Amino acid sequence: MTWDFTTDPEFQAKLDWADRFVRDDVEPLDLVLPGRRFEIPSARVRSVIDPLKQRVREEGLWAAHLGPELGGKGFGQLKLALLNEILGRSEWAPVIFGTMAPDAGNAEILAHYGTDAQKATYLQPLLDGEIFSCFSMTEPHGGSDPTQFVTRGVRDGEGWVLNGEKFFSSNAKTSAFLIVMAVTDPDVPAYQGMSMFLVPTRTPGVNILRNVGHSGTPMNSGIHGWIRYEDVRLPGDSVLGGPGQAFAIAQTRLGGGRIHHAMRTIARCTQAMDMMCERVLSRTTKGTLLAEKQLVQAAIADSWIQIQQFRLLVLHTAWLIDQNSTAGARREVAACKVLCEQVLHDVAWRAMHIHGALGITNEMPLMPMIEEAAVMGLADGPTEVHKVTVARQVLRDYKANEGQFPSMWLPPRVAAARDRYADLLGPEIVDL
Numbered sequence: 001m002t003w004d005f006t007t008d009p010e011f012q013a014k015l016d017w018a019d020r021f022v023r024d025d026v027e028p029l030d031l032v033l034p035g036r037r038f039e040i041p042s043a044r045v046r047s048v049i050d051p052l053k054q055r056v057r058e059e060g061l062w063a064a065h066l067g068p069e070l071g072g073k074g075f076g077q078l079k080l081a082l083l084n085e086i087l088g089r090s091e092w093a094p095v096i097f098g099t100m101a102p103d104a105g106n107a108e109i110l111a112h113y114g115t116d117a118q119k120a121t122y123l124q125p126l127l128d129g130e131i132f133s134c135f136s137m138t139e140p141h142g143g144s145d146p147t148q149f150v151t152r153g154v155r156d157g158e159g160w161v162l163n164g165e166k167f168f169s170s171n172a173k174t175s176a177f178l179i180v181m182a183v184t185d186p187d188v189p190a191y192q193g194m195s196m197f198l199v200p201t202r203t204p205g206v207n208i209l210r211n212v213g214h215s216g217t218p219m220n221s222g223i224h225g226w227i228r229y230e231d232v233r234l235p236g237d238s239v240l241g242g243p244g245q246a247f248a249i250a251q252t253r254l255g256g257g258r259i260h261h262a263m264r265t266i267a268r269c270t271q272a273m274d275m276m277c278e279r280v281l282s283r284t285t286k287g288t289l290l291a292e293k294q295l296v297q298a299a300i301a302d303s304w305i306q307i308q309q310f311r312l313l314v315l316h317t318a319w320l321i322d323q324n325s326t327a328g329a330r331r332e333v334a335a336c337k338v339l340c341e342q343v344l345h346d347v348a349w350r351a352m353h354i355h356g357a358l359g360i361t362n363e364m365p366l367m368p369m370i371e372e373a374a375v376m377g378l379a380d381g382p383t384e385v386h387k388v389t390v391a392r393q394v395l396r397d398y399k400a401n402e403g404q405f406p407s408m409w410l411p412p413r414v415a416a417a418r419d420r421y422a423d424l425l426g427p428e429i430v431d432l
């Protein structure tokens with residue numbers, strides 16, 4: 001029987017290298033260039049990050065989520081999950097390791113569905129870290145329900161014309177190209193009538209109305225584009241994977257990525273946990289350490305238990321995908337997505353609270369984690385939608401009971417059990 005929680009020594013050596021490299025050379029970037037990872041780097045910033053990227057390449061860990069045909073190592077999801085648990089500690093690490101969202105997911109779908117010409121134009125420079133990209137799907141009125149989308153792609157001779165609006169298109173303003181989801185056949189169900197378009201961001205008619213930012217940042221200085229596509233003319237070969245393929249492509253994009261996201265979230269939870277544990281062992285009040293107060297102990301215990309449960313679920317899900325396929329682990333992937341919000345929220349909130357006033361300040365990294373938890377509950381679909389997926393998948397393994405009472409109703413079960421053991425037990429049988 002194989003039931004093994006160890007990491008093979010060769011890959012563990014890679015993880016150990018990544019652990020040291022991220023701690024010594026990448027995490028400091030978070031402190032000197034905070035929030036700058038979404039910007040096109042200046043020559044001076046490039047002179048710092050390019051050599052770091054080169055070291056990742058030399059170590060064989062650049063864009064590790066890609067298959068060998070694209071320069072990745074084909075590690076499989078379990079190894080990638082373990083690597084992402086390290087990368088999640090630093091906002092710059094995904095840039096330095098070539099796994100930055102949304103570029104990583106966009107590269108995956110270009111690799112899966114792109115023609116040779118599309119790959120040459122868009123994929124190679126993206127893999128080389130030379131350009132940024134944007135995934136433009138959500139609509140202002142339609143949100144998480146793609147069946148509400150109205151952005152249209154209409155045939156125009158050999159080409160296409162795009163019209164519509166998209167919201168929260170991250171990185172639109174720095175992107176070289178956008179992948180835009182649009183209705184191309186309104187007469188069939190939405191799941192068959194939508195297509196993905198490859199649109200150079202400079203195409204006339206791509207109008208970024210606002211760059212929406214997160215709470216606490218100046219208006220219109222954010223990275224999430226509200227875009228109006230106005231008579232955007234595109235050549236005939238702009239459709240990715242062929243007309244009607246948008247949903248299949250979106251699923252490819254989100255599958256593995258969610259697991260990596262979940263492991264990066266575990267890294268954040270662990271950072272909050274570390275801060276909380278250090279704090280309770282350092283602070284005395286009313287004659288004892290915080291660590292000796294039972295309600296504080298409950299916070300420590302609850303946090304550790306939640307993180308362990310979450311981590312094991314994510315690793316098991318990654319293992320399931322490696323054994324079978326992403327589709328075969330839909331229930332588990334959706335459950336991981338739900339836990340990203342819940343566990344990060346709970347642990348970061350407790351850590352913040354236990355730090356007292358300091359916890360809410362801009363001198364501790366705890367409030368941004370609470371905001372991250374809120375983001376986790378929305379980006380890539382709200383928690384409720386993923387819970388629906390979990391519930392639907394769970395209920396597939398059950399069926400309705402035909403009788404008037406539940407199948408576990410005791411009277412008939414007791415009678416059957418009595419029949420089964422009457423000869424052997426006789427008067428020993430207990431009356432319920």
Ligand SMILES: Cc1cc2nc3c(=O)[nH]c(=O)nc-3n(C[C@H](O)[C@H](O)[C@H](O)COP(=O)(O)OP(=O)(O)OC[C@H]3O[C@@H](n4cnc5c(N)ncnc54)[C@H](O)[C@@H]3O)c2cc1C
Nearest residue numbers: 135136137138143144168169170375378379380381382384
């Ligand atoms: C940081 C960040 C980055 C993002 N980046 C991108 C990007 O690059 N490209 C892109 O296309 N989109 C992006 N999004 C958008 C994201 O996909 C949407 O926010 C998400 O799909 C939800 O849509 P909405 O915000 O319009 O909320 P709505 O769909 O309006 O949902 C609002 C609320 O309604 C409830 N709700 C919704 N549906 C259900 C349901 N089925 N059952 C029960 N309750 C429900 C939930 O409480 C939900 O939070 C990003 C979002 C965030 C926060």
